[in-house]
Amino acid sequence: VEETLVLVKPDGVARNLTxxxxxxxxAKGYQLVDVRLIEAELDLLSQHYAEHVGKPxxxxxxxxxxxxxxxAFRIAGERVIEGFRSLAGTTDPTTAAPGTIRGDFGRDWGLxxxxxxxxGSDSPESAQRxxxxxxx
Ligand code: GTP
Ligand code: MG
Numbered sequence: 001v002e003e004t005l006v007l008v009k010p011d012g013v014a015r016n017l018t019x020x021x022x023x024x025x026x027a028k029g030y031q032l033v034d035v036r037l038i039e040a041e042l043d044l045l046s047q048h049y050a051e052h053v054g055k056p057x058x059x060x061x062x063x064x065x066x067x068x069x070x071x072a073f074r075i076a077g078e079r080v081i082e083g084f085r086s087l088a089g090t091t092d093p094t095t096a097a098p099g100t101i102r103g104d105f106g107r108d109w110g111l112x113x114x115x116x117x118x119x120g121s122d123s124p125e126s127a128q129r130x131x132x133x134x135x136x
Contacts, residue, residue, distance in 0.1 A: 003033065003074060004081045005130040007119035010068035012105075013037075018071050021101055021118060024087055030077035034135055038070050047133055061114045072134045081127055084120040091116060 006025065008018045026032065040048075045062050052058045075084065089096030093106025093116045102116050109115050121127035 001076050001078065002080050002124070002127075003076045003131060004084055004121045004127045005119070005134055006073040006075050006084055007134075008071040008073075009115070009117055009119060010065065010070060011109075011115040012117040013069050013071055015105070015117075017105055017117060020105075022073065024101060025073070025075055025084065028077075028083065028087060030075045030080050030083065032073060033076050034074035036072045036135065038072055038134070039068075040065055040070050042066065044133060048130060057114060064114045074131060074135055081121055081124065085122065088118050088120050093117065 006021075008021055012018060012021060022032065038044075042062065045065050046053075049058065049061060049065075052061065077083065087101060089100025089102035089106075091102075092108075092113050093102040094108045096102035096106060096116075098104060101118055106116050121130050
């Protein structure tokens with residue numbers, strides 16, 4: 001069965017939304033396989049976000065991701081990669097659809113699109129790579 005990596009980013013943990021996010025994942029019928037609370041270091045984050053090196057938001061994104069603890073979930077289910085991306089909503093929390101995690105709980109906290117509460121792997125290749133990074 002397919003697996004994906006979900007991260008509750010530092011804003012989600014700080015705002016006590018970890019339980020609500022897991023509730024939505026479980027309500028959808030996906031299975032929690034493993035969980036970790038991590039203060040991510042630069043090395044892990046730069047590997048995780050390697051595809052974004054050089055983009056204008058790269059440095060602020062890595063700084064934000066080091067601003068507090070992150071909760072990592074290993075989640076399993078049929079088409080869970082697409083399914084969780086759908087639960088999360090689009091990247092910009094201001095315009096993410098209501099009913100999604102980002103749409104219901106996120107907004108722009110001062111041009112900070114990176115504070116969008118969650119990460120979900122975007123392909124089977126990313127999921128494999130990212131699960132190995134965060135769960136070893
Ligand atoms: P993830 O699930 O976190 O990977 O989000 P995504 O796939 O919807 O977005 P993408 O992979 O393109 O970007 C990774 C992360 O970088 C986003 O989740 C945001 O936190 C941040 N980000 C992306 N685009 C922007 C931007 O234009 N400005 C800022 N400030 N942050 C951005
Ligand atoms: Mg992405």
